[in-house]
Amino acid sequence: MSMQPREPVEVPVETVRVARAAFPKGSLAIRVRDELGVLFADEQFVGLFPVRGKPAWSPGRLAMVLVLQFVEGLTDRQAAEAVRARIDWKFALGLELADPGFDFSVLSEFRDRLVGGDAGRAVLDAILVAAKDRGLLASGGKARTDSTHVLSSARELNWLELVGETLRAALNVVAHAEPDWLSARALPDWFRHYATRIEDSRFPKAHTKRVEVGRRIGADGMSLLRMVWADDAPPALRELPEVGILRQVWVQHFHLVEGEVARRDPKDRPPGAKRLVTPYDIEARGSVKRDTMWDGYKVHLTETCEPDAVHLVTEVTTTVATVPDDRMAAVVHTGLARRGLLPDEHWVDAGYTNSSALAASRIDHGVDLHGPLVPVTVAQARGEGTYGQDAFTIDWDNQHVTCPNGITSTQWHHRRSEEQLPVIRVRFSPADCRACPSLRDCVNSPKAQRREITLRPRHEYEALHQARQLQATDEWKDRYKIRAGVEGTISQGVQACGLRRSRYRGLGKTSLQHQLTGAAINLIRINAWLSDQPRARTRTSPLTALRPAA
Known part of the structure; x- marks a missing residue:
C-alpha cells in the first residue's frame, strides 16, 4: 500500500443536509468537526507508507476512526460498520453518503503502521493542537498526574x-516448521502432555506431585533445546521466536544439579523487571502495588486541572509494570515540554516525589512538583528529634557538619547509594562521639561509636527541606485536594475506554491504545464543554452524608 496525500475537503453538501436533519442538536462526531475542523491530515502519516503500490484509504480519516472507536468502545468490525452506516461519522470524516468505507482489517494494519513508526503520540498531539487553536488549552497553570495498572491481554x-x-x-512452531524432523525425535509422552492447552490439564493438588510435574516439564523442555541446538538440527529452528522464548524461560526457572533438571530457588531467579510471565506477551511483567498484583503494564495520565477550563489529558506514558512511579516525573515533564504544555504547578501522589524529582523539576523545567513526601521512619533522622538530621548545621561550602553539641565532622565523602544515586557520607570522629554524654540518643546501634549522616546533594537536600516545611502548613494540605480529581480521569478511562486491560500484545501496541484512550477522553470532554454539560459531582453515600460536621 502507498499513500497519496490529499488535502482535507469540505463535508459534502448532501451529507451536511442529512446530518443536520438527523441530528438537529448535534452529536459528538458532528460537534467535533464543526468546532475543531479536520483534526488529522494525511501529511502527518506520510512516513508510514511506501511511495509505490495501491493507494491506501486516507490515513487522516483512519486516525479519526480510531479515536471515535475508542470514544464509543467499538470493535474493529463495529467501527468499520459505523463508517459505512452512520451519518454522524460520515460527517466527521467528510465522506459522501454513498461512500462504502473499508474492510475492518484495515484498522489493524494501520495500527501496526502507527506502532512501527511510533506515531501514536501524533494522534493525541493533533487534538491538543486543535484545542489550543480553539482557546481550550494553554501552557502554565496546574496539572496533575497519577498511574494505574493495566492487565496484559494474555491470560x-x-x-x-x-x-x-x-x-x-x-x-507447535517446531512441528509446523519441521514436521518430519520433530516426528522422528519427539518423545511419546509429548503428544499426551502438550497436544492441548495446558489450562485444559488437571494438575495434582499435592505439593510433591506438582513438583514432579514441574521437573518433568523442565526435563522435556531441556530435551527439546538440546535437539534444536544439535549439529544435525535445521539451523532455522534456532531463529524461531517461540524457541528463543523457551530458552529464556528455561534459563530463568531451571538449572542442572548433578546432571538433573531442577527448579531454581527464588533467590536464584532474575528480578521481576526481567522475568517473563507469559510466552504470549513477552514484554508484560508481574508487579505488586499495595494489595494489587498483576501481570502487564502501567500507564501514567496527566491532565490540566484549572477550575474554569476544560480538563484535557496532555500526556500519556506507558511502561512495563515494574517501573516505579518515582522515576516518571522527569519523563512526564519531558513529554509536556515537547508539546509546549509544561504547567507551573504539578500535583502528584507520594509515589512520584523524592528529593531528586523535586530538584530536577524545578531546575530542568521550572515546574513546582507537589506531592506528599514519604515520612521519615528512622528516629535520628526525624526533623523534630533533638538529634535529628535537621538539628545538625551543614556548611556546604567548607564541607563539614556541626552537631547540636558543637562538634564538627571530620569526614565528607561523595559516594553512591545502593540505587546508584549520588550521596554524601558524613562521619564524626569516634574520639569526639565517645566522650559525648548524648551518644546513645544520637546513634541507632548500641555498638556504634560515632554518628554518621547521609546527605543528598545540596540542591536535592534544600528542595526536600523546603518541601517538608511547606507540606506541614494547612494551606498546602488544602491546596493538595486538587490532585484527587485525576482519579476520576482514570475511572473514566477504565469505564468508557477499557483502560484497565490491554487490547493488544506488547508494550508498543499497548502504548498506542493508551494514546488513543487519552485522545478519546479529550474529545468526550471537549464535546461536554462545548455543549455546556456540567461536570458530574463526586458521589456521596447516604451514610457519609449523615456524618456530623467536625
Missing part, C-alpha cells in the same frame, strides 16, 4: 502453566 498463568504453555508453544 494470567501460574508457574506450571507458564512453563508448560511455553514448551507447548515451542513444540
